Amino acid sequence: MRLKGTRKNSNLPAAVSPRPAKISPFMLVYFLSSCAVARFPRPEYRPPPSAAEREVELSEFEVPFTANLGPLSEKAETLVPKELVSDGWEKLASSPVGDVGVRYKLWRGPLEVAVRGNAVSVTVRGKYWLEAGHKIRAGLIPGLGLPWTPFASCGKGDEPPREIVFTVETALSWGDEWRIEPTTRILPNAHPVRCRIASLDLDVTKPMDDQIARRLSAVAEMADKYLRERLDLKAAVRDTWARAGGPVEIDKDVWLQLNPECLHVTPIVGDDKTMETRIVLSARPVASAGKAPPYRERPLPPFAVGEPGKGTFSVAVKGEISFEAAGRQLTKSFSEATVGSDGKKIRVEQAAVYPSGELAVLQLRVSGSFSGLIFLTGRPAFDGATLSLEGLDYAVETRNVLEQANEWLLHGDLRQKLAKLARFNVVGEAENARAKLEKSLNRRINGNLALEAKINSLAVTEVNMTADGFRTLVLADGSARMVFE
Secondary structure, rough: OOOOOOOOOOOOOOOOOOOOOOHHHHHHHEOOOOOOOOOOOOOOEOOOOOOOOOOOOOOOEEEEEEEHHHHHHHHHHOOOEEEEEEOEEEEEEEOOOOOEEEEEEEOOOOOOOEEEOEEEEEEEHHHHHEEEEEEHHHHHOOOOOOOOOOEEEEEEOOOOOOEEEEEEEEEEEEEOOOOOOEEEOOOEEEOOEEEEEEEEEEEOHHHHHHHHHHHHHHHHHHHHHHHHHHHHOHHHHHHHHHHHOOOEEEEEEEEOOOOOOEEEEEEOOEEEEEEEEEEEHHHHHHHOOOOOOOOOOOOHHHHHHHHOOOEEEEEEEEEEEEEHHHHHHHHHHHHHOEEEOOOEEEEEEEEEEEEEOOEEEEEEEEEEEEEEEEEEOOOOOOOOEEEEEEEEEOOHHHHHHHOOOOOOOOOOOOOHHHHHHOEHHHHHHOOOOOOOHHHOOOOOOOOOEEEEEEEEEEEEEEEEEEEEOOEEEEEEEEEEEEEEO
16 A cells, blocks of 8 residues: 655655745644644655665585495405416417426405596406426327426425516596596506516416406406496486476475576596595575575586586575564564653654655654654664664654644654664574574485585675565575485
8 A cells, every 4th residue: 555645855865854844833733732642744655766686606516426446346356266277287389399388376365446536446466376388299209198297487386476466447537428438448467577488488477367367357347337337427417407496495485596507527536445526516596485486497508527616605595574574673672661851751652664765764653741653764774783774863744843843852862762772683683593594404405416504604795675674685605515315
């Protein structure tokens, strides 16, 4: 309902009064009747000018993805036997007197799984002995088939077992379409001292190397499959982006909307027994009360690899102190004190607030030495902690009547006392909401995605008057991540 009034020159601040209009004695009797009940013209209701909304700071939510290498190590153990023993003599070469062959035994310790940057390696450290032998051709001694005859050995007899090291390495890199591409290779074997037959210029460790290489090839295929399956983020990226666009009810009629703008993945890095990458979601989250904000569907951004985010967020919490609530708060504040001047006192029975352009009108129903409705105006001002009505003074319409009546309300410090009471502790209300907001932010978004957050600081950054009340903007800064399970 639009309330009509007689205010003139509404652009003037409350502390400035135009030249008083002449009021007849009849009108004075009407406004200040003998029954001590005052009736003043009501300042016109006018909605305040719209205030530009401050842009919310960009926040970064990280979704870490980890591949545990423990199961990979266990699977590799089953693919590489604890011992490798040759099946008799294995022909390796020929000599003028017959075939040259080897037989061997290798035993290993536990497989070693290590991470270096974006690569994971599985290392086999083993010890072995090996014998080289001849099988003389039967033609040299007609009718006689001779057995294999050892003629050289390594790591046997008086010589301690020889050492050998095998390593399979899988390097992980990002491919297109948000998928991990593993590349596995078997590194050159490391033999501290190789076993060679100098007279034949022959390295007799090759059969044993080939046996281990075949086993490690199976490890390489298994590692590729294991890591590719666990670090396939395409579905997770699509789900994270889709869910981030919709509002989430964090309390009754309180909604959090992340407002995502872009996302990227981070380079793959390893730590101890894990490989990790992250989805970094950049967004401008806003929490607001009332009806659920509309779902904002946006196409999935193109694939991109970037650096890890800061893991910090800044949630803009939009709130509003309605004029009705402001009136109740002021009524309570005024009711706890009796104000007066020169021996005369008034008591505020009820307070109400409404806008008149850029000014807020304070309507007070008072009783005592003076009874009735009086109107004051002031400009809403926020000092970082408290909302007050700056320059609070009698409305022009009220002052005109009081001046011609020489009313005592104009004298003394009554107006200053009222101004001190007409204040709102905005920051105190915001601090009371810290624990509740933090608890609400730690919640599951869907079956696979959960938000974890900690609020480090909370600050009221803006207070603006609207047609319905005082709109507040509270920035809650903290650290956050999203966990995909």
